[in-house]
Amino acid sequence: MVVIGIDPHKSSHTAVAVDETGRKLAQHTVPATPDGLLRLRTWAAAWHRRKWAVEDGRGIAGRLVRTLIGHGATVIWVPPKLMARTRASARTRGKSDPIDALAIARAVLREPDLPTAHLDQAALDLRLLSDRRDYLITRRTAAINQLRWHLHDLDPALDPGTSSLTGPRRLSTLTTALTGLPASVRRDLALDLTAEITTLGEQITRLEQQLTQQITTHAPSLLAIVGISVVTAAKIIGETAGITRFRSAAAYAMHAGTAPIPVWSSNRTQYRLNRGGNRQLNTCLHRIAITQLAHHPPARDYRARWTAEHPHASTKAALRALKRHLTNTIYRALLTDHHRLHPAT
Incomplete structure (x- = not known):
């Protein structure tokens, strides 16, 4: 079996083929165009007998991977951190596209249980919509921060303080108040920012409506879990990119960064925080855990039982245990929704 590692970029893709022992066989660089992908194949x-290993780069390798899978190839996503560790442990010093591609291929040999990639248009659409919503919210937050500074200079009474500046009614009232002020550059900038915030809010609302329509039919079991909203469910599905890629809940926990890492060398069993895995998924699990601890008695009961069984563990360790438990629950819910949509698989 030959493993072909690819270091993808916007303008070019560099591939390195290795045998089962990790020995480099050949390398090839092609432009990131349809003709280049044909030359690569x-x-x-x-x-x-070959399989492909591609560094998991959001937005850069998507077209490459879709083309390979569309022609029946087996493609494995390699997390950038895993590739970097493999490169650091190699005898070859430095960093280049061929060195990175070689490290990607060898990472697959060292970690044979990495999940394979597959085409999941629904998950891709949800991730695109979710990412766009996150971007618009970031822009709106930046605009609100600028607006508050202008309001403080124009008239501190116009600033609602701790209240939100995202509601259409409040923004409309603020626009009317700003229009009544004497003309100035700062007032005009404040009016422009108010209009921008209003427009961004409308776009965010439309995206959330699209997410609601898709998630309601796509993932009812996931939505039934306490603490998971439409936005959180969309993020989970988009970042999971196909639950059938994972052979077990433990493999999914490793992908999500909730699998505990052992850090002991004596008789006392001890684990530490896992800083690897998909940080977007990990963030979702953290929010769900905090929400359940506040509003879901079974989550509090689980934490209490775990704390009683581990009297020397910290509060943060108990929270990590709950996140690991939630990963199993989410894994089963995603599988249930998948089998409901695809009963033949």
């Missing part, structure tokens, strides 16, 4: 045809 033609070059790889020299090895009949």
Whole structure:
């Protein structure tokens, strides 16, 4: 079996083929164009038993991976951190596209249980919508912060303080108040920011409506879990990118960064925080855990039982245990929704 590691970029893709022992066989660089992808597949045809390993780069490798999978190839996503560790442990010093591609291929040999990629248009659409919503919210927050400074200078009474500046009614009232002030550059900038915040709010609302329509039919079991909203469910599905990629709940926990890491060398069993995995998924799990501890008695009961069984553990360790437990619950819910939509699989 030959593993072909690819270091993807916007303008080019560099591929390195290695054998089962990790020995480099060949390398090839092609432009990131349809013709370049065809040349890459033609070059790889020299090895009949092969699989592809691609660094998991959001937005850069998507077209490449879709093309490979569309032609029946087996593609494995390699997390950037895993690739970096493999490169650091190699005898070859430095960093280049061929060195990175070689590290990507060898990472697959060192970690044979990495999940494979597959085409999941629904998950891709949800991730695109979720990412767009996050971007618009970031822009709106920045605009609100600028607006508050202008309001403080124009008239501190116009600033609602701790109240939100996202509601259409409040923004309309603020626009009327600003219009009544004497003309100035600062007033005009404040009016522009108010209009921008209003427009961004309308776009965010439309995106949330789209997410609601898709999630309601796509993931009812996931939505039934306490603490998971439409936005959180969309983020989970988009970042999971197909629950069938994972052979077990433990593999999914490793992907989400909730699998505990052992850190002991004596008789006392001890684990530490896992800083690896998908941080977007990990953030979702953290929010769900905090919400359940506040509003879901079974979550509090689980934490109490775990704390009683581990009297020397910290409060943060108990929270990490709850997140690991929630990962199993979410894994089962995603599988249930998948089998409901695809009963033949």
